[in-house]
Amino acid sequence: MASNSPDYRFTEIEPAWQKRWEDEKTFAAFKGCSKDKYYVLDMFPYPSGNGLHIGHPLGYTGSDIVARYQRAKGKNVLHPIGWDAFGLPTEQYAIKTGAHPRKTSIERINYFRNQLKSLGFSFDYDREVDTTDPNYYRWTQWIFLLLFKRGLAYVDKRPVWWCEELATVLANEEVIDGHSERGNHPVVRRSLRQWVLKITAYADRLLDDLEGVNWPASTKKMQQEWIGKSKGATARFAVEGIDEALEIYTTRPDTLMGATYMVVAPEHPLVETITSEGQQKEVTSYVESAAAKSDLERTDLAKEKTGVFSGTYAIHPLTGNRVPIWVADYVLISYGTGAIMAVPAHDDRDFEFAQQFDLPIVQVIDGPEGESLPYTGDGKLMNSGEFDGLSSKEGIARITKKLGQSDLGEESVQYKLRDWLFSRQRYWGEPFPIAWVTQEDYQRAVDSGTLGEWIPENPVSYTDENGERYALPVPPSSLPLRLPEVESYKPAGTGESPLKNVSDWLEIWYNYETGEFVPASSEKPSGDNWIRATRETNTMPQWAGSCWYYLRYLDPDNAEEFVSQESLSYWEAPDLYIGGQEHAVLHLLYSRFWHKVLYDESLVPTKEPFTKLFHQGMLLGEDGKKISKSAGNGVDPVEVVNEYGVDTLRLHLMFLGPLEARKPWNSKGIGGINRFLGRVWREIIGKDGNLNPKICDDANESEETLSLLHQSIQKVTQDLDRLNFNTAISQLMILVNHLQTCETVSQSTAKCFVKLLAPLAPHICEELWERLGETPSVCYAPWPTVDASKLDRSDVKIVFQVNGKFRGQASISKIATEDEVLALAKEEPRVIAQIKGKTIRKVIFVPGKIINLVAN
């Protein structure tokens, strides 16, 4: 007991119970336990300097209620928390102040942890993970090496999104409308050497396996669209005057006969070749101006299409007609083949372009009556010679086949998904466990056999001003490869990270067998395994650590393996994952990709990491607008706790509306929740601080009370299963409102009520549970079960309707027949008034619910 106060003093109760939970390790998941498991996971936070905002307790309360509910249902619950602590804000702070980001991270983590503890979440703090801890990122690096050896990591010099403000490149997914997702800074295209992960190799599996997961439909859809699989055909058009064919991709081979011109992207490798002498000047200046345009100008602002004629013609593969080839930036180099056949009659973009440049438009699909061109739907083929009259579907098959017969094309599948740009030019991220060496040294290291299976089939290499360099994996046993100390956290200014300036770490004598290294400036150590090497200056993006953290929780202290197979076979994957929808594509897609690689290595037992996913909705400010510093509409959870207590905050957050809904904060309603808890308290604790005298052992409860109690057990159980916390709370309010009107309440009813409320408002319930004479913690008290015999009352309420409108009601035995109910209805004055002078044409009787008299 935290106090023997007669009043509800949350300021005493809450810290006391939090301390007891901590001392007794109430929420530690059991090891080697035979009980069924339940793993409920939150998206782990980035420990920012500002501490918790009100959005954190929203989702975390939802998962905490589930965790506590599942414990009461007898499950061995794993409910962990950790820190996604690599990240730009910490690094920007380091640049500004010179404070080491690891030191800053640890301070911020301590601050966050204390705040979370003061909110009473039932996390197992013994299993914390911290992505910046070398004992953690060693395994992030190790998983990278798995990808590397499987040929899923490669280096490429490619045009990438460069953000000047952040001094780093960003992945496609991190760029929104030409601006960085974080900080909203402008980005530009730059060609830089980058690490790339071959996520496209998993495109089909990432798509197909979505079918088996229990996720919000909209999130599945977003991933499907991001992967963007389409089926169609490639076709090769001969080009007049040159040997090479121009290959295009189309999803509508049925419209092939309507192709009246071709378009290649300005970056297409054949642009120079196909440009005629006369068009040289025009094409060159167009290509240059296209390159100078930002992507914003090329897409969003491109209301008017632009392009130039190359001066050359392609030959239509079926008709032999001459088809002009244009260069235009509405065709993207990065998708399909970077070239298209243009069918203006049946494609909006081609239609617009054709009109603008006065190119011919030939209709080849007969659309429904009244459809004008461009018509992009299906229909019967026309103006298509031998294919006339076919449906689009048949046309696609027949024309693709025809192309295949003369080897001019074939079926093809394309994806919008691109490979994942995996390197950043920053300090505060995992170093790549890679040594760049000469071809000769690479071969020597490979031939030595010391790296065993960790060598990819095809070496990863690139060429720079110093010649060709080969990527040698560091020996996995030598991990972690730690971040070196640096003098300045500022980027090198060359598009490279601050690591570029740490020459003693960067340029080294390197032992390929042990991973040991010494600065290249010092003498080469003796022994055959020492070679000259250069470190990778890029670091991994923040997503890396969050790709697999849910696995490390199962076995966080394991120094031998990333997680033991024993732990995996017991805990498998999270049963429930709660987090914001802003990660619908990024984190969730990357994580699924890594999980599948681990699955292919037989290192995890499931194909998918997150079988059930739930998004908590965004909490808006009281003004109904997004919470932001500039709007000044934020809510400080700590202030709320000081004024009303944790239990009130929890209930209030859950009572605002459905967890998944976007909804405004309401500072007025919180008083009502606080009053509810006060009523609960007074129902059980009397004015003298002892048990309320109305609670007695042998209280003979009315049928009404017992029925309501069991209805409430049923309703709350169902609602917690479905995460409908708002209606669970309202049912408990109904119950306590009723108990208040009873002269006596039995011990068992009071205890049952406390158990039902405990997952939602744990501190007050622990206190009441103990004062009701129960030990130990209410967290492990078995969840109440419904007694069906108490559920139904013998009488039910029947509603009378005349012509579908409510005209009164009566209580009657639930087994009453239609005739009995009808007789009763006909006695009701309101019914009599309505059927007066009319004939009853029909009677609809729904037993236990309504009787409806149709009269006119």
Place this chain on the structure above:
RNA sequence: GCCCAGGUGGCGGAAUCGGUAGACGCAGCGGACUUAAAAUCCGCUGUCCGUAAGGACGUGCGGGUUCAAGUCCCGCCCUGGGCACCA
């Protein structure tokens, strides 16, 4: 432009299978207790007509199906989210 989710009192929201629309809470009004206030408790509270009993209307708008529609169907409007030259 396309796709998805949503629109219910003064406010947040409830209505699980088509069966009393507005549970529960906030705010508001009236009352009890109190010297007074706070706290607590009780009652009222969708709109309109009516002293009342009761009646009419009512879930974004317009149609439809049904004995019965917030719920199902068709067509619009608005809000939020996603995608956006992906051929």
